[in-house]
Amino acid sequence: KAGVTQTPRYLIKTRGQQVTLSCSPISGHRSVSWYQQTPGQGLQFLFEYFSETQRNKGNFPGRFSGRQFSNSRSEMNVSTLELGDSALYLCASSDRQNSGNTIYFGEGSWLTVV
Amino acid sequence: ILNVEQSPQSLHVQEGDSTNFTCSFPSSNFYALHWYRWETAKSPEALFVMTLNGDEKKKGRISATLNTKEGYSYLYIKGSQPEDSATYLCASQTGANNLFFGTGTRLTVIP
Numbered sequence: 001k002a003g004v005t006q007t008p009r010y011l012i013k014t015r016g017q018q019v020t021l022s023c024s025p026i027s028g029h030r031s032v033s034w035y036q037q038t039p040g041q042g043l044q045f046l047f048e049y050f051s052e053t054q055r056n057k058g059n060f061p062g063r064f065s066g067r068q069f070s071n072s073r074s075e076m077n078v079s080t081l082e083l084g085d086s087a088l089y090l091c092a093s094s095d096r097q098n099s100g101n102t103i104y105f106g107e108g109s110w111l112t113v114v
Numbered sequence: 115i116l117n118v119e120q121s122p123q124s125l126h127v128q129e130g131d132s133t134n135f136t137c138s139f140p141s142s143n144f145y146a147l148h149w150y151r152w153e154t155a156k157s158p159e160a161l162f163v164m165t166l167n168g169d170e171k172k173k174g175r176i177s178a179t180l181n182t183k184e185g186y187s188y189l190y191i192k193g194s195q196p197e198d199s200a201t202y203l204c205a206s207q208t209g210a211n212n213l214f215f216g217t218g219t220r221l222t223v224i225p
Contacts, residue, residue: 004157031211042118043203043215056212090158094211100146100165103211107157 002027004093004106012112018079021109025072025093032074033094033103034066038087046089049074078111086113116140118206120216127194128224134190135219137204141185146207149178149189152218153200161189161202194223 005024013019025032033048033056045058049068066076072093078085090108094101118139127133139147146165150158162171167182175192191198201220205213 033211033213035213035215042217043205043213045212045214048210048212050211056210058212092211092213096211100163100207102160102163103148103207103213104160105150105158107155 004091004104006089006091006106006109008109009107010110010112012114013081014114015081015083017081018077019081019111020075020077021089021091021111023074023076023091023093023106025074025091026095026104029093029095029104030072031094031096032068032072033092034074034076035090035092036060036087037090037108038084043090046076081113083113086111116206116208116214118204118214118216120202120204120219122219123217124220124222126222126224129194129196131194131223132190132192133194133221134188135202135221137187137189137216139185139187139204139206139214141182143208144182144185144206145209147180147182147187148205148207148213149187150203150205151200152203158203191221194221196223196225199223 031050034046035043047057068074088108092105094103149161152158164180169180201218203218205215
């Protein structure tokens with residue numbers, strides 16, 4: 001069974017541009033969540049989707065958005081990039097809506113904003 | 115935002131030593147506590163998910179305990195090996211599938 005797959009793995013963008021990151025969850029998983037890690041910070045929750053609906057959103061500006069498709073694949077978008085958006089973005093998937101179940105992570109997308 | 119704290123921040127141990135780390139979290143609205151092992155350039159690897167007070171879980175030389183009443187969890191590694199070198203993360207889950215992470219304990223095992 002394939003794990004959580006994220007693309008692209010590495011990318012460089014210029015300030016003011018926008019970026020879209022993609023996540024394919026483990027087959028059968030309907031919950032997808034996104035996290036950001038910047039240097040010196042722990043993983044920060046961005047948002048979570050379940051069956052195409054955003055259920056939770058972290059404390060990030062509106063420039064950060066996401067969506068989930070009917071096949072559970074998810075994308076996150078960051079508009080008007082700032083230097084501080086340079087980070088590792090991790091996607092995670094789970095097979096249940098609410099429970100103490102294992103949440104599986106991808107390897108992440110490294111974004112550098114110059 | 116939940117305040118999840120881990121200590122120590124980093125740790126160096128000799129091969130063969132046993133070690134442990136601490137994770138503290140708010141005990142209110144607790145749902146589950148997750149431990150992950152994260153090696154550089156890889157995805158975080160799920161070690162344990164614990165939900166009940168007094169839970170103890172074991173995976174090979176690694177084990178974990180949970181105290182939900184006082185809001186802490188311990189991760190133990192018995193007989194550390196160089197391949198155990200990684201960052202160990204804990205995360206508190208309050209309900210939906212969003213986790214609040216600590217900043218991790220970076221373990222280095224010296225051969």
